[in-house]
Amino acid sequence: MSELRELYQTVILDHNRKPRNFKRPEDANRQADGHNPLCGDKITVYLTVEGDTVTDVGFQGEGCAISTASASLMTEAIKGRKLAEVEALFEGFHALVTSDPTREPDADGLGKLAVFGGVREFPVRVKCATLAWHTMRNALAESGETAVTE
């Protein structure tokens, strides 16, 4: 049962209940949709990019606790960051949730996002945790593609 507490940490449950930045910023100039067909999660991520900085970010949609909390914490993590920093966070987060669960998690520089370390124990839930991040990245790339985690 300790794995469950590790997965559903208080911070995650809190962000699931009260998602932060659950909105479309008025001056958003990038957006993309994401879809996890396995569980029906759907998300839209909105970004306001000025120069090389994400000045505002929000998301809307419906999903499980892991995907909702991940989206919520992602918006807090990337707001005000330079694009290169956002990319580094994406890489760091992705490495964290897909790393070998028998080793110590490497959450250096991830701050609060470290709470997703528990996802490593639940391979089928990795896609829930990464959906918002892939969607955000598509929005930045202005690819117009729907992020699909399968």
Add this chain to the structure above:
Amino acid sequence: MSQAGYDVDRVRKDFPILDQEVNGHPLVFLDSAASAQKPRQVIEALSRFYSKDYANIHRGVYQLSERATAAFEASRQKTARFLGADPREIVFVRGTTEAINLVAQTFGREGVGRGDEILITAMEHHSNIVPWQMLCEEKGAILRVAPIDDSGALMLEEFEKLVSPRTKLVAVAHVSNALGTVNPVDEITRIAHERGVPVLVDGAQAVPHDRVDVGALDCDFYAFSSHKVFGPSGVGVLYGRADLLEAMPPWQGGGEMIQSVTFEKSTWNAIPHKFEAGTPDIAGVVGLGAALDYVESLDRAALLAHERDLLDYGTAALEAIPGVRLIGTAPRKSSVLSFVIDGIHPHDVGTILDQHGIAVRTGHHCAQPVMERFGVPATVRASLALYNTRSDLDALVKGIHAVRELFA
């Protein structure tokens, strides 16, 4: 509680997989609607067949091939008896999905034209929607959908109105996989046949539970999958009325389905072989025979009463939990408990239940239109089979309380 004539503890001993722990808890398997577990009688039949009798069928003159052919055809006889059909009317395919596609691509392709209609219901599995959509797209035909009410029951009067002079086929689930609704197939076939419209029944969720008699149902096609009725995966059955099968063009071309081949012209084998091109899953079909023998060895009436008791017990137990809402409450239901919990996504419920050793399905159950009809993205589905017990349902209820506690 055990029903008279039905010893569930003895039945459970036939399923070796059930005797294990998952995540430190005894396994509680509540996902038989997705695929059922296998009794040792089936596992041993496969092993025996591969160890002693295996060879390709229908062509060899040597003894092994004769034995394998006899075992394969014996399964056809058993399947025919199981459905109340003639062995010529039993076509072996890969599963229910392939059976429906076969009908769409032969009967449908030949008989459906521009402006014609195919009528399904709002509770269908994707496998009884998409093959018809593809056919309609190709032919310029129209897919009509009979609505269901808030309990998940078919609105039979609306269905009747939708049977038109352009309707070429009615295709309905016998039992809904997402809701558990049992459709009044005999009524449906009566209505359709009054207007000369043939009926295909997707029986995947029906055969593991209740007796099916295609004569009594008066349906024209009936499809089911071996793996849902305790047999191997990769094998399915299409029952088709002999005169329809005779008139239908073949589907896949190849060996076995032909009578003679020249470069100018080939002629087709007799039914059902006309629809069985290529080497089939020989051992899988033999395993299906063993599975049907197993089911028939049980007291079917007592088994049905046992499952009825579980469904009623589980329904009452789930309804008593605050925040739990059952999706699918039709008066005639079978062995499916689909539900949502206020404020908690089904996927989270599934993960937490798994940590308690409980296997349930979460998601749209390949029935996205059903999810849309009930305004939910997904549900948790606990589905029952002949080896489940009241204590499985007690474990489920306990697990749901743990979910609610974690999310409180």
